[in-house]
Amino acid sequence: MLWQNKTTIESRKFVCGFCNSTVASSQGYFTNDTTNGYQGFIYICPHCGGPSFMIGSKQVPGVAPGSSVQHLPADIESLYNEARQAVSVNAFTAAVLACRKLLMNIAVNHGAKEGATFVSYVEHLANAGFVPPNGRAWVDHIRSKGNEATHEIKLMSNAEATELISFAEMLLKFIYEFPSKIPTPKP
DSSP states (O other): OOEEEESSOOOEEEEOTTTOOEEEEOOEEEEEEEETTEEEEEEEOTTTOOEEEEETTEEESOOOSSOOOSSOOHHHHHHHHHHHHHHHTTOHHHHHHHHHHHHHHHHHHTTOOTTOOHHHHHHHHHHTTOSOTTOHHHHHHHHHHHHHHHHSSOOOOHHHHHHHHHHHHHHHIIIIIHHHTSOOOOO
């Protein structure tokens, strides 16, 4: 496949997989070789300069699901973003495993004993009030899907990984972001 630089190519609007900005670009590279009837393009994001490969409707890297969460400890933020980025490159089972590990890290960050059983981490979060009302089902769902990804041969899907990231995002906002928005009372 021979890629050619062209000062301007067919403009395309997309969400950049690197910076999450909605952009339109006409700068990049293309190939005249068609694969499965589609022509390939590499668009350069005018916001961050990152390259996005497009072939038909497929984009690599894709857009990471979920959104950033404020006031996270560095290791938890890194793990949450790792799960999101895994989905953007179609690594759905890895994303589900990262969401499971995220529960363990949150629990240890809030006083659970490191090296305990996974069930004890879930129990710690629930018993210590870190799971919102009616939120126990979210945590159990993340645990259950994480167990499937860990102990079974089945591969996880985009829908399953995206759903768990959504649940994890809400849990992180409940535990870290929302409490930080409450002004501290002055004595």
